[in-house]
Amino acid sequence: MKTLIVFVGMFVFAGAVQTAPSASEKVLGATKNGVVLIAAHRGGYTDDVADQAPENSVANVAVAIHKGYDVFETDIQRTSDGVFVAVHDPTLERETDGSGEAKDLTLAQLKSLKKRYRDGTLSGERVATLEELLLAGKGKILFKPDLKPGVIDHFDQLARLIKKLGMQDQVFIRTGMENFKVIQAYFEGGGVKVEVMFKVKKLKQLKSVIKTFHPKTVQVDLREGEGISNERKAVIREAVRSGLLVETHAYKDSTQWAELADLGVRMFHTKKPDVMLVYLKDNGWRKGEKFEG
Numbered sequence: 291m292k293t294l295i296v297f298v299g300m301f302v303f304a305g306a307v308q309t310a311p312s313a314s315e316k317v318l319g320a321t322k323n324g325v326v327l328i329a330a331h332r333g334g335y336t337d338d339v340a341d342q343a344p345e346n347s348v349a350n351v352a353v354a355i356h357k358g359y360d361v362f363e364t365d366i367q368r369t370s371d372g373v374f375v376a377v378h379d380p381t382l383e384r385e386t387d388g389s390g391e392a393k394d395l396t397l398a399q400l401k402s403l404k405k406r407y408r409d410g411t412l413s414g415e416r417v418a419t420l421e422e423l424l425l426a427g428k429g430k431i432l433f434k435p436d437l438k439p440g441v442i443d444h445f446d447q448l449a450r451l452i453k454k455l456g457m458q459d460q461v462f463i464r465t466g467m468e469n470f471k472v473i474q475a476y477f478e479g480g481g482v483k484v485e486v487m488f489k490v491k492k493l494k495q496l497k498s499v500i501k502t503f504h505p506k507t508v509q510v511d512l513r514e515g516e517g518i519s520n521e522r523k524a525v526i527r528e529a530v531r532s533g534l535l536v537e538t539h540a541y542k543d544s545t546q547w548a549e550l551a552d553l554g555v556r557m558f559h560t561k562k563p564d565v566m567l568v569y570l571k572d573n574g575w576r577k578g579e580k581f582e583g
Contacts, residue, residue, distance in 0.1 A: 329361035374420035449482040530554035
């Protein structure tokens with residue numbers, strides 16, 4: 291199954307030459323027709339040892355594409371010498387054979403480490419730079435990197451990297467409302483435009499995001515074990531009515547998955563993307579060109 295991507299940065303200018311629909315336009319059309327996308331948590335790692343692809347690794351990009359996931363969720367930290375890397379935890383012990391914090395090490399020091407599988411054994415993979423990770427999936431999968439603490443201070447550098455790679459239509463940055471004003475000021479000051487997925491809980495937050503950023507997508511926060519409150523339902527409905535692609539986290543409750551999809555959620559962030567893919571296919575949420583196979 292060939293995975294479709296992206297829905298960021300699609301603008302039609304008056305007088306422009308008409309071209310065939312882009313991959314992003316096809317994906318938006320598919321979601322509007324009922325297809326639900328899968329965002330694989332740290333790329334997916336259920337079979338990391340068998341796949342020889344630990345989480346957040348370059349090897350795992352190819353695995354995620356092969357398995358048919360639509361979005362590779364990852365994490366951005368920054369080395370002491372100013373390079374963005376894909377590291378999730380505050381310290382390196384679980385993910386690598388090193389220790390300490392990524393921000394205190396140079397890229398060369400990080401590259402000397404080996405990444406661990408989820409069972410703690412070592413792989414042959416090294417810590418990936420964000421650039422390496424993105425280029426491994428360019429034109430093949432969508433990326434959703436999270437801003438880890440401190441990275442917002444380097445948003446300009448991050449936006450310029452995405453532009454340099456020619457991937458403004460393939461990457462969106464997920465962050466919380468606490469970074470709203472910083473990103474607003476950056477864009478209003480003429481900074482490079484990239485797509486940002488804000489995490490919202492309330493209608494007021496959603497409306498502010500829509501008014502200020504005119505985004506293509508938004509995450510409606512839903513915690514594990516939490517029911518879908520009337521307030522969250524209202525936020526989802528308003529986002530859908532406004533034409534946004536809505537993401538939520540999907541946990542273990544398939545009854546809740548069905549309710550969310552019926553409300554209009556068209557992307558599930560999940561730690562079990564393989565299980566979610568089977569569920570979506572079995573329940574008719576992957577119908578349409580390129581999504582069945």
